[in-house]
Amino acid sequence: MTGRSSERGRSAVPAAAAPGEVAITREDFARIVARVHDASGIKLGENKRDLVYGRLRRRLRALGLASFAAYCDRLDGPDGADERVHLVNAITTNLTGFFREAHHFEYLATELLPGLPRAGRRLRVWSAGCSSGEEPYSIAMTMASAMPDLAEWDARVLATDIDTEMVAQAAAGIYPADRVAAVPEALRRAHVQRLDGDRAGMAPRLRSLIAFRALNLLGPWPMRGPFDVIFCRNVVIYFDKPTQRALFDRFAGLLAPGGHLFIGHSESLFRVSDRFAHLGRTIYRKLR
Ligand SMILES: C[S@@+](CC[C@H](N)C(=O)[O-])C[C@H]1O[C@@H](n2cnc3c(N)ncnc32)[C@H](O)[C@@H]1O
Incomplete structure (x- = not known):
């Protein structure tokens, strides 16, 4: 789990203003x-009011703004594009982990x-919505251990997220x-370096397999x-159904014939896309 997500979870307060707070x-x-x-x-429902309040009030303080109305005006003003990056970074939920699912x-x-x-020995994997990087590093470690001849392959992992702070952490x-x-011990020994203090670093060989980029899946x-x-x-x-339909259609368009798609444990392509066959346990193969 990322530190920021857990911290955010605790910081939510009621949207009704306490004395000295803005409403x-x-x-x-x-x-x-x-x-x-x-x-x-x-898509944020009404039930996310406290979450929005909790995550944005710090931003209001940092900007010296006295009200949420002033913040909204800033979002729509000349510096709006920059502020919308901060807004999205503040609102995204970045919960993740090594070898999750x-x-x-x-x-x-x-x-x-x-x-x-094996013809061509080309492999391209995309971690779309990579958060702080645990997912693409888990993919790269799996490739390194399951493909003894990986050095002979043109193999790359693309790791993207809309949250620019998460992409920087991941890189x-x-x-x-x-x-x-959470990394299995043999993989930890091969690919993780103990750094000073209580920190660990991904080995340069592993990092060189991955390209990290900020990317909005809707853009x-x-x-x-x-x-x-x-x-x-x-x-x-976190997306509504029309957005999901359009996105999975684009994924199908960018996958090689027979390419695979992995989605989250609570997600499904039922009534969302008929371009994939379900292989079970949220693993799909492109049909057309
Ligand atoms: C809960 S994390 C999932 C991380 C990882 N895929 C996993 O399963 O552990 C969801 C990520 O999706 C990203 N995200 C949300 N909307 C996005 C969008 N429109 N484009 C790209 N990434 C987006 C968030 O910033 C967040 O880091």
Whole structure:
């Protein structure tokens, strides 16, 4: 789990203002919900009022703003584009972990990677919504252990997220040592370096397999693909159905024939996309 997410969870306070605090009105909340949706596709329900309040009040203080209405005006003003980046960074939920939903990595190691066509020896994997990087590093470690001839492959992992702070953390590849405990021991020995204090770093060889980029899944995609595997786990849960439909259609378009898609444990393509066959346990293969 990322430190910021857990900290955010505790900081939420009632939207009704305590003495000395600013209030968030129904209109302010509606404006913020609309800006978040336009910028990221994330749909915030009325039940997220306290969360929005808790996460943005620090931003108001940092900007020296006296009200949420003034903050909304800033979002729509000349510096609005910059502020909307801060807004999205503050609102995203970045919960993640090494080898989260471990069956996906087992499938990758035992079924998918050994079954790749060897002609061309090209492999492209995309971690879409990579948060602080634990997912792409878990993918890269799995590739390194399941493909003894990896050095002979043109193999790359693309790791993207809309949250610019998370992308920077992911690229740095440094984690509290206790978070790295979820990495299986043999992989930890091969790919994780103990740093000073209680920190651990991803080995340079592993980092060199991954390209980290800030990317909004709802915006233009500069990459051409095709990808053999896309991980988009625990991301679309925050999107409405039309946004999910459009996104999975784009994923299908960018996957190679027979390419694989992994989604999160509480997500499904039922009534969302008919372009994939469900192989079970939130693993899908592109049909067309
Ligand atoms: C809960 S984390 C999931 C991380 C990882 N995939 C996992 O399953 O452990 C969801 C991530 O999706 C990102 N996200 C949300 N909306 C996005 C968008 N429109 N484009 C790209 N990333 C987005 C968030 O910033 C967040 O880091």
